[in-house]
Amino acid sequence: MYILIAGATGGIGRAIAHRLKQTIPDVTLIGTCRQLPASATLPDTGAKSDAIDHWLVVDLTDDASVATLAQTLSDQFGYINHVINAVGLLHTAxxxxxxxxxxxxxxxxxxxxxxxxxxxxxxxxYCAPLLKQASRLTAGEGVQTGKASTPMNALTGNGTQVFATVSAKVGSIEDNRLGGWYSYRSSKAALNMGLKTLSIEWQRTLPSACVVALHPGTTDTALSAPFQARVPAEQLFSPAKTAQYLVDVVASLTPKDTGSFIAFDGERLPW
Ligand SMILES: NC(=O)c1ccc[n+]([C@@H]2O[C@H](COP(=O)([O-])OP(=O)(O)OC[C@H]3O[C@@H](n4cnc5c(N)ncnc54)[C@H](OP(=O)(O)O)[C@@H]3O)[C@@H](O)[C@H]2O)c1
Known part of the structure; x- marks a missing residue:
């Protein structure tokens, strides 16, 4: 079983990779990054100190770069069971x-x-054909595919292809009570609309998929570091805790959940 984690260098992305590896030890994790992290597998020694099995350097904001990523995934793996995107920006230097x-x-x-x-x-x-191929293989599991070393259902247990993006509750228009953070809020609201729209399209063209936006809760990463002072300690999660919550949410998903905005604790959030 193959899971693509976009932004696997980030605090939450890295922790999700570790949690997935703990949960499904023989899963194959493919991580995208802008630059190979020091922990990446070293081709000459095979030494490895992170949960990612294959790192791919990609500019996820560039059409041609993502097209090349999908071609590489197709050539190397043939299909992808799940995509989890943990890329995000709140502030810069x-x-x-x-x-x-x-x-x-x-x-x-x-x-x-x-x-x-x-x-x-x-x-x-660009990954839709790879998820469709996983859907076909999952439906026919039991048939020898030659590629699947882990059961295709190992994460969700129900044949779903999860396409999950870590969004943020501040992207909810209905929930916006405090204002501020114009660019981040606007971009997360736009992301949420994109995911909702995708969920509707894929209900027709990839009905075994589940497209969701996830809210991780405030998590102790570089992204939230400047804004943690007023967060009560019990509401500031370690990346490992957040990953545990989010992997549990992802594992519970079926196609009936597609088009949902879901918090770490499973709460359905208003768009
Ligand atoms: N932490 C929180 O409290 C919190 C709360 C709500 C929502 N979120 C959301 O959770 C997601 C993960 O955030 P995090 O807390 O794990 O932050 P993080 O530790 O700063 O990780 C951000 C990830 O995004 C990648 N990234 C940043 N700019 C990029 C670009 N131009 N192109 C490609 N990748 C880029 C980073 O790659 P590099 O390693 O190369 O920089 C890194 O992998 C984000 O979408 C964030 O909005 C976080």
Whole structure:
């Protein structure tokens, strides 16, 4: 069984990889990164200190780069059972999320849209045939495929292809009570709309899939580090805790859940 984790270098992406490996020890995990992390498998020694089996360097905001990723996945693995995207941007070295509309900077706004929205849509565009192939093989499991070393149902147990993106509750329009963070909120709302739209399309063309947006809860990573001061200790999760929650959510999904926005504890959030 093959699971693609986009943004596997991030705090949450890396922890999800570890949790998946704990849960399904012989799963094959493919991680995308912008630059190979020091922990990546070293081709000359095979030494390995992370949960990712195959690292692929990809610019997930670039159409041609994601097309090449999908071709590589097709050549090397033939199909992908699940895609989990944990890429995201909240602040940069130069820019913090905007407290007021006066702080809007077009470049930062567009960077948020580029990093928080485009990867999921490009991954959906180019990985759809790989998920469809997994769907066909899962339906025919028991037939010798020659490629499946782990049961195709090992994660969800029900033949679903999960396409999950780590979004954020602040992207909910209905839940927006505090305001602020214009670029991040707008980009996560756009991401959520993209995922909802994809779920509707795939109900026709890939009905065994489940497309969801996930809210991880405030998690102790580089992304949230500048904003943790007022978060009560019990509401600040370690990446491992968040990953445990999110993997449990993903494992519970069926196609009936497609088009949902789901929090770490399983709560259905308003869009
Ligand atoms: N942490 C929280 O409290 C929290 C709360 C709500 C939602 N989230 C969401 O959870 C997701 C994961 O966040 P995190 O907390 O794990 O943050 P993180 O540790 O900063 O990880 C962010 C990931 O996104 C990747 N990334 C950033 N810019 C990119 C770009 N231009 N192209 C490709 N990849 C890029 C990073 O790659 P590099 O390693 O190469 O930089 C890294 O893998 C994000 O979508 C975030 O919005 C987090």
């Amino acid at each position: 130069d820019q913090q999320p905007e407290k007021t509309v006066q702080k809007i900077e077009p470049d930062f706004f567009l960077q948020n849209m580029q990093v928080n929205v485009l990867p999921s849509l490009l991954l959906a565009r």
